[in-house]
Amino acid sequence: MSQRAVSVGVIANPSSGRDLRRLLSWASVFPTGEKVNVVLRLISAMGSLGVSEVWMLPDSAGIAARVRDTAAIGRAQRNLALPRVRLLDMRVRDCAQDSAEAAAQMVRQGVGLIAVLGGDGTHRAVASTCARVPLLALSTGTNNAFPEMREATTAGMAAALIATGKVDEAIGLRANKRLRITGARVDEFALVDVCLSRQLATGARAVWRGEDLVEVCTSFGEPNAIGLSAIAALACPVSRDDPFGAHVRFGPGRTLMAPLLPGTMQQVSIASARRFSPNEPLWLTPAAGTIAIDGEREIELDGQERLRVELDLLGPRTVAVARTLEYAARQGLLFDLPNPAGCA
Template sequence: MAAPTIGLLVNPAAGRDVRRLTGGATVSDTYGKRRAAECVLAGVGLADDPVYVVVAPDGGEIGQRTVAEADRSNVRLLDVAVGGTSADTHRAAAAFRERVDAVVVFGGDGTTRDLAIEIGDVPLLAVSTGTNNVVPTPVDGTVAGAAAAFLATGAVDADDATYRHTMIDARVDDGRSIRGLATVGVVDQSFVGTRAVLDPDDFLGGGVSRAARGEVGLSGVAGALTRVAPETRRGVALELDADAERSVTAITVPGVVERVGVAGWSHLDPGDERVFAVEEAVVSVDGERELEVQNAEIGVRPVPDGPRLVDFDAVFEAAPLAADAHAVERR
């Protein structure tokens, strides 16, 4: 049987886009990410059994330096190509899928989505260091490493501490499609440009795979209208209009609270689709503009086969007590 192994991936570009200048998004610098990665290596020691850590290389050389300075026999670098784009995450995820028991990823919604597309059923521990952090959890790297180690060694049953996160698809009638982890938006713009969506009045509508009042972006707008947990296999369709009679207050980007006009909304059950007919628009996923479309219909629908995300609280609730604790209890 292969030794328990976890994967570690750090996105060097996460948390560094234009929204940190226009709003209140937290800046996540290279030094902080490297220190967090080092904390993961320490955290695996909480498990009783030894755990190997395979670290993905990256364009900022955070992973490479983490391995070089680790001076531990249980830490090695993943052998995949690095090009400095999101394709690096896809390649690393595909390699992880074949050889690790759990993956810790430092990034935002976009990084988590890129990993989720290729990771299969491997439990994913998403730690927030991005600009959009609807899905990843703000947790210490040491805690993430310990949780991953408990899962990798079997000390905690992954079925008891993970859930399948619904995703959201956008399909253009010209055959193109794109998948978001939490949100897909139809934006009244002609070009992708700087990618980040800053003005809520630009949205014509979209769909979300989760809705909660305290979330940022479209899922927070939906959360002002209803509640949808990410594991329920449902979604919400939104039709937005700055001039609509009804409006809700939402956190539109980090550090910014605004009123958003809502012309209509509805739940999306599995198999349901909301179609937007546009002359010119851009499709955004998880807060970033991705596809330019003209004279098209865009269908938005929930997809239940998303990533297997780890509930950190559930891991530690199920984690075994230390052996010496049992000895004291018996006395």
């Protein structure tokens, strides 16, 4: 009886790690060549642990094509255990919709999970169409909170253990929160934060001036973060697993020093900071300005519209890399003969 072919998706955003914040701070640049190398390390680990096929988003930078060709050479000339790489048949527009459309196609192809290389915005786009297919979240953007910086090899190991069923989803996946923003003409969601800013136009989209901030809601905020969620994290820390979020209003009060950009500390005045629960909708202050979703200005406001923010537990499921690998090690799953008794 033949073994079931294991297929995964990989979405690598060619634009992540290249935004305006590189002009405003000392944020790292993530070049195309390095993204190619990251994907190759990722799928090499996956192939060694049973993944046979990878679907990729075609991109104008040529990341997917280079990965496909390099993997084919590695299989043919070096007998490497690299999966067969296939490119989706889709028109690329160099926008967030590419990632959303690619994720939807990958779901229809029956992938076991989708690895995402990008920032918070890329992950939000993928989460909008991935349904219940889990994500492997890898950071290649700026000020990221949702995806984590990880070595692609070990991340690929964990992803393969989930995709092949060697580690049960109940053990290896994390449930995530999200924020939903609704109004008369708005129905969006954020994975990490929603911020009301006094900046009147979406412009370059980044939010970098503390004096422009009116209020911010976060699904989680961890003190080692950078960006808008870092403010909430330092004023009212909330973990990914806590069943509540944080709400911060800016104004006269205590002054907080926070890292809004890589290498850039700013003072912000905190009027109030508190937790809020999933059954507690928040009404944002009516004000002319913009709403930033996951760190980028998306919606322009005239000061009349009332927007509501609610926390729910319907965010995408993600691979808990450390937990998955720890379980695999304790169960001896990477030995040729597994030994659940461990190293007695």
